[in-house]
Amino acid sequence: MMKISKDEILKRRSKLSPIQREILEKRLRGEINSGSQLEVIPRRSQISPTPLSFAQQRLWFLHQLDPTSTAYNVSGFLRFTGSLNVTALEHSLNEIVQRHESLRTTFKMIEGQPVQIIAPFLSIVLPIVDLQKLPKNQLEQEIQRLTTKEAQVVFNLAQEPLLRPILLHLSKTEYLMQLTIHHIAIDGWSIGVFVRELTALYKAFCAGLPSPLPELPIQYADFALWQRQSLQGEKLESQITYWKKRLDSLPCLQLPTDRPRQAIQTFRAAKQYLMLPKALSEDIKALSQQEGVTLFMTLLATFQTLLHWYTSQDDIVVGTDIANRNQAEIEGLIGFFVNQLVLRTNLSENPSFRELLERVREVTLGAYTHQELPFDKVVDALKVERNLNRMPLFQVKFVFDNIALPLLELTNLTASTLNHLDTEETTLDLFLRMVDTEQGIKADLEYDIALFDASSIIKMLKNFEILLNTVIKQPEIRLNELVENLAKVEKKQLTDIKIRRKKEYSNLLKDVQRKAIMTIN
Structure with missing residues (x-):
């Protein structure tokens, strides 16, 4: 067997995508079973409706218990400084929505079971709120009010869309985009995918070029169907046996x-x-x-x-x-x-x-x-x-x-992601x-x-x-x-607090006495 040099290993690793590197590192730490990648997830024959994944089903069930809850609203921000091409940005958002069926999916009951209904096409409008005329002392307050209000609007899982973008125009060269999505359509890993695709698409559309992104091998609903068909029989029983033993008398x-x-x-x-x-x-x-x-x-x-x-x-x-x-x-x-x-x-x-x-x-x-x-x-x-x-x-x-x-490296822009x-x-x-x-x-x-x-x-x-x-x-x-x-x-911290409060009380008492003497005099 040919021996591979350390430099060659590092060279090969550098060519991996960030997600591929993360999978490799997890596997080396023993966090991923090396046999789990041997199965290939096929494309499904039926586009819609399809069953929910187990993760989707969990959130769908919780939504039925409390349809007014916003606990699973995910709201993130992108700040842009420079010359923003709003048309290219909106076009990029719509291209991402078109690439990923999960962003065009709603959930309905058919024959007593929840299913995914995937829209063949969904157009997202990017509303713009102009805040340029607000004085600085009011601007931050208004940003907080608007973004909080937007993040707390309830989603109806049976109605599209399950994502809402909004663009706040703060000054001539400053913008803040808020994107609120229901958790049933996105997770933390997905945010990295979203940012990478937005970067590539925005650059291309600003230059008048078509999307440079390759076609996705499968869609989320393909995974959902495969997951349900895969997790059966001996594989399912093995997993259940482990957890029943591990969590007995919890x-x-x-x-x-x-x-x-x-x-x-x-x-x-x-x-x-x-x-x-x-x-x-x-x-x-x-x-x-x-x-x-x-x-x-x-x-x-x-x-x-x-x-x-x-x-x-x-x-x-x-x-x-x-x-x-x-x-x-x-x-x-x-x-x-x-x-x-x-x-x-x-x-x-x-x-x-x-x-x-x-x-x-x-x-x-x-x-x-x-x-x-x-x-x-x-x-x-x-x-x-x-x-x-x-x-x-x-x-x-x-x-x-x-x-x-x-x-985020965008044409004519300085861009950064902000906390959700x-x-x-x-x-x-x-x-x-x-x-x-x-x-x-x-x-x-x-x-x-x-x-x-x-x-x-x-x-x-x-x-x-x-x-x-x-x-x-x-x-x-x-x-x-x-x-x-x-x-x-x-115990020491409590003692220190008592001593400090005692000193503060003593100083306050002395100050009152001094003022009283000055008043008498």
Whole structure:
């Protein structure tokens, strides 16, 4: 066998698309079963109607429970500076809609079953709101008002379109485009696909050229049909058997809340943020590499330690999202592929953090290997009774996003992607999202405001950072020592607060006395 040089390997890797590199890296880490790409997804013979994918079915079902919810509205932004060709931009949006059937899909009931209805053609209009005459002190307020209002408009899944663009004209050379799409049509991976295609199409259309993008090998509905036909028989039973064994007698996290849980969840959410220092972020990466685990696993182990501290439970259950794109044909598709996995870690017998990392690694890789079973089928297999005041199987989720969005390089424009707008709704008690940035690892903790106060969540994030600072220096530290150290730090913080407040009260009293003496004199 011919030996391939390291330079040749690096050369070949550099030619891969960002998504292909991500799949390769996941496979090398053991997160993707190498046999999963051997199956080829065929094109379907019937265009429409077609069955829903399992992921679509999950969101469709939740929409039927609460048709007025905006919890699954995804709203993202592109900021343009320079000479914007609005016609080319609108043309690019419509070309993307025409390329991807998922963006022309609605959902209807036929013979008692929900199905995908795919429109052969759909024309999207890009409305323009002129804000150029507003003074600067009012402009930001109006942007916030308009974008929040747009993000909170409810979608009807039976009516097209399930995406809404709007362009805010801020000044002669400044524009902000907001694109709001229902989650049933898009996921995080899809956003990268969208940005890459928009870049290529806009450049071509500005130059008066046709679309340079190749025809897609399949469409989302092809995947949906293949998924349902593929996940049967022995393959289905193997997946069900694994999850039934793994999640037998699943506990419920008993988090200390600021208010008792209501009979029906209100879905109102808020967020608190944490930016880990660059040095700490690099130390966490170094520890992960040293221990042979991914950054996700190290952060998850620390988060589960934090949950152990708050609940005093050893059996810690956390949900996570998985891209669920293991076939080459679907890497360039826009659609909703994400599945939810349940990660259950045993923290009993006072393990060292190093031992806990190994447990988390085993749990995570086992879940990745059995990721194809849809979350709802796991719920059904375990015969979990659905409750109106909490999510089934898990109430806390952790997601680490390590897929960077591609750069926007557009003709005569400086363009950048901005964070998505929060819908202020949640189906979870807690949802910790983390992302690796150039400045350091950033975290945002979304929480149910019916259960928690902002002060409690701020303290939780501070405790999370304390744990991270401890484990990078002492990976051999035992769980009980970690908990004791955290208790000592929290006690010291409370003492410092009392001392500070006592000084403030004393100074205030002195100030009042001084003013009283001056008044008398």
